[in-house]
Amino acid sequence: MRVCVLGAGIVGLATAWALNRAGHEVTVIDRARPGSGASGGNGAQLSYSYVQPLADPGIWAQLPKLLLSPTSPLKIRPQLDVHQWLWGLKFLAACNTHTSRNTTAALLQLAAESRMAFDTMRQQENIACDFSSTGKLVLYPDAASFAGARRQMLLQRELGSVQEAVTANRCVELEPALAQRHAHIAGAIYTPGECAADCQKTCDALLAALRAKGVKFLLDTPVNKLVLRGKQVVAISTPEGEIEADRYVMALGSASATMARSLGVYLPIYPLKGYSITVDLDGPAQAAPTISITDTARKVVFARLGSRLRVAGMAELAGYDTRIAHKQIASLQASTQQMFPGCSGFADVHPWAGLRPATPTGLPVIGKHPKGPDNLLFNTGHGALGFTLAFGSAQRITRMLEATQLQPTRPWPHKPRPAGSSAQTP
Numbered sequence: 081m082r083v084c085v086l087g088a089g090i091v092g093l094a095t096a097w098a099l100n101r102a103g104h105e106v107t108v109i110d111r112a113r114p115g116s117g118a119s120g121g122n123g124a125q126l127s128y129s130y131v132q133p134l135a136d137p138g139i140w141a142q143l144p145k146l147l148l149s150p151t152s153p154l155k156i157r158p159q160l161d162v163h164q165w166l167w168g169l170k171f172l173a174a175c176n177t178h179t180s181r182n183t184t185a186a187l188l189q190l191a192a193e194s195r196m197a198f199d200t201m202r203q204q205e206n207i208a209c210d211f212s213s214t215g216k217l218v219l220y221p222d223a224a225s226f227a228g229a230r231r232q233m234l235l236q237r238e239l240g241s242v243q244e245a246v247t248a249n250r251c252v253e254l255e256p257a258l259a260q261r262h263a264h265i266a267g268a269i270y271t272p273g274e275c276a277a278d279c280q281k282t283c284d285a286l287l288a289a290l291r292a293k294g295v296k297f298l299l300d301t302p303v304n305k306l307v308l309r310g311k312q313v314v315a316i317s318t319p320e321g322e323i324e325a326d327r328y329v330m331a332l333g334s335a336s337a338t339m340a341r342s343l344g345v346y347l348p349i350y351p352l353k354g355y356s357i358t359v360d361l362d363g364p365a366q367a368a369p370t371i372s373i374t375d376t377a378r379k380v381v382f383a384r385l386g387s388r389l390r391v392a393g394m395a396e397l398a399g400y401d402t403r404i405a406h407k408q409i410a411s412l413q414a415s416t417q418q419m420f421p422g423c424s425g426f427a428d429v430h431p432w433a434g435l436r437p438a439t440p441t442g443l444p445v446i447g448k449h450p451k452g453p454d455n456l457l458f459n460t461g462h463g464a465l466g467f468t469l470a471f472g473s474a475q476r477i478t479r480m481l482e483a484t485q486l487q488p489t490r491p492w493p494h495k496p497r498p499a500g501s502s503a504q505t506p
């Protein structure tokens with residue numbers, strides 16, 4: 081079957097890999113370089129067990145501080161955009177125990193599929209992506225937040241996750257680079273099976289491997305529109321001409337929502353901007369962590385990528401602006417220096433910003449939309465977990481696409497909002 085994948089972020093590339101492996105003739109279109117959207121400089125976490133959605137009931141208690149504190153990692157810049165407000169309302173509606181629990185269960189299942197598919201891909205393609213499987217420590221600064229984390233851990237244990245609650249002493253035993261933070265750690269959740277890798281290197285290696293297998297790439301080629309005949313997409317219109325296929329997969333990250341609206345399809349996706357820095361480590365090796373660390377006090381993640389440290393964080397509901405704000409980069413640098421004072425290399429910091437394609441619940445949008453064209457599948461809206469989930473969702477898309485006739489995903493996980501309703505089923 082001829083399949084055209086729109087978007088060469090990690091989700092589009094993983095989809096192209098899975099489709100090519102299943103024997104399909106694949107063309108990938110992107111307006112830029114693969115990985116240059118939300119994927120390249122992300123937090124590098126393959127967070128297979130730690131999937132708790134941002135839409136958590138605990139957000140209500142934290143909301144005043146998150147919205148009002150000048151140092152808050154969450155920022156809302158109201159736009160003249162009804163979709164931003166709708167997204168915000170749906171997000172708040174999703175901040176309840178029932179939705180959060182269902183989302184966690186669904187994400188854990190997808191993450192487990194993704195881990196297997198990513199490992200298969202790494203072995204088959206033998207890609208160099210600074211992969212490590214040293215585990216992850218999520219640090220909590222006070223007893224109350226640690227108690228909440230232990231409750232989430234018990235829920236995740238019921239769902240099959242292997243995690244343990246550990247003391248500050250144990251944190252330092254596991255990760256000696258934390259020695260100077262001991263007094264600031266009330267406790268942590270340790271997940272030994274978590275992994276990390278460089279997403280840009282993964283994208284670059286996939287591009288090379290897929291090209292070698294005959295996958296066609298049209299890069300620096302924007303998708304202008306999808307050409308429809310009745311309920312079928314018949315071609316993709318680009319400045320290079322029209323590209324025809326039998327089936328199409330939309331993996332345009334944050335741009336998916338706007339493109340879908342041109343087809344009369346509403347996707348509840350809005351960009352959640354984040355930042356990262358990458359520090360070249362040239363100090364003593366033990367000064368930088370080898371285990372992935374999440375500092376929940378500042379909502380910052382640290383991942384070791386060979387001789388570099390990736391530091392990522394912040395969530396701004398602020399539209400589609402991808403400019404890098406110096407203040408946010410300085411804040412990530414300050415967090416790194418406080419956490420790991422022995423790290424050097426700060427003269428050589430690589431700043432980055434990206435737009436997470438976020439849904440209110442945290443569940444990605446995978447499948448055919450009930451109101452969409454019959455031969456179009458969506459694979460988008462992976463939010464803060466796109467690298468983690470990309471290969472699992474690519475497997476699902478491949479299975480759906482091979483059905484003789486594409487069936488709408490039922491129940492559609494992100495129902496188009498009926499007039500007068502604010503509820504969204506997870």
Ligand SMILES: Cc1cc2nc3c(=O)[nH]c(=O)nc-3n(C[C@H](O)[C@H](O)[C@H](O)COP(=O)(O)OP(=O)(O)OC[C@H]3O[C@@H](n4cnc5c(N)ncnc54)[C@H](O)[C@@H]3O)c2cc1C
Nearest residue numbers: 087089091111117118119123125303333354465466467468
């Ligand atoms: C700060 C930050 C930290 C993160 N940390 C992690 C992490 O640690 N672990 C994790 O799993 N996830 C993480 N994520 C999330 C993850 O990076 C995203 O979910 C993932 O990159 C989304 O991939 P994507 O392929 O859907 O989108 P993108 O990477 O944005 O790809 C979409 C592609 O579509 C192309 N495109 C858009 N419009 C058009 C058009 N009209 N024509 C042609 N091409 C078009 C773009 O050029 C782009 O290449 C993080 C994100 C951020 C911002």
